[in-house]
Amino acid sequence: MADMNVSSELPVNNTIYINNINEKIKLEELKKSLNAIFSQFGTILEILAFKTLKHKGQAWVVFEDASAASRAIQKMQNFPFHDKPMRIQYARTKSDIIAKKDGTFVPREKKKRHEEKGKKRKEQHDANQAAMGLNPAYNGAYGTPQLSQIPYMAKSAVPEAPAPPNSILFIQNLPHQTTPMMLQMLFCQYPGFKEVRMVEAKPGIAFVEYENEAQSTQAMMGLQGFKIVPENPMSITYAKK
């Protein structure tokens, strides 16, 4: 019987291949989410995802270092994302962007691959949109507006005055199956992370504490609106003290 290395029969690679991804997620959002999830393990050079028949529900995340890919596989294997556990492996082949860096890139000729019976002009276009690489500068840009999956704010009139910035975040609109472990996996990537607290009696909410308010603010900006499941963009505010 296979013993310790069950999940990876494949050789180490800079790129992880993810499948079992909920196919309803829009490509741009998927890529943002993957960046939010995986940039904690190291510099991401590119994230690729397509919506063609053959490739939907899958994505490739290219890391600058293979060690980051290994950590990502170990730490995020089966992470419940939009109701489905992510399945993560090393990619089978080297990504072009890596081959270009190490000088082994050979442009390929045979591109008959995804041939989908006409009518997929639009899909092709969308796939291209999504395939455009995150440039290296994009990575590490945790707190920037690029990561803000925001617009849930448009939903309803919450009359309360917001609490002033502080080191504790108040998370709302979590799906009921959310566990502290899941939240920790998301929030621990931001510096200063201390702990997650959930209240058994009140499903759907959580508190996440950082060492200071600058750090909690970075985490808020990075994960605002993040969806663990499609229907629940998380709402992050500062906790009332």
Added chain:
DNA sequence: AGCACA
């Protein structure tokens, strides 16, 4: 289920 990079 399905391993790409026009």
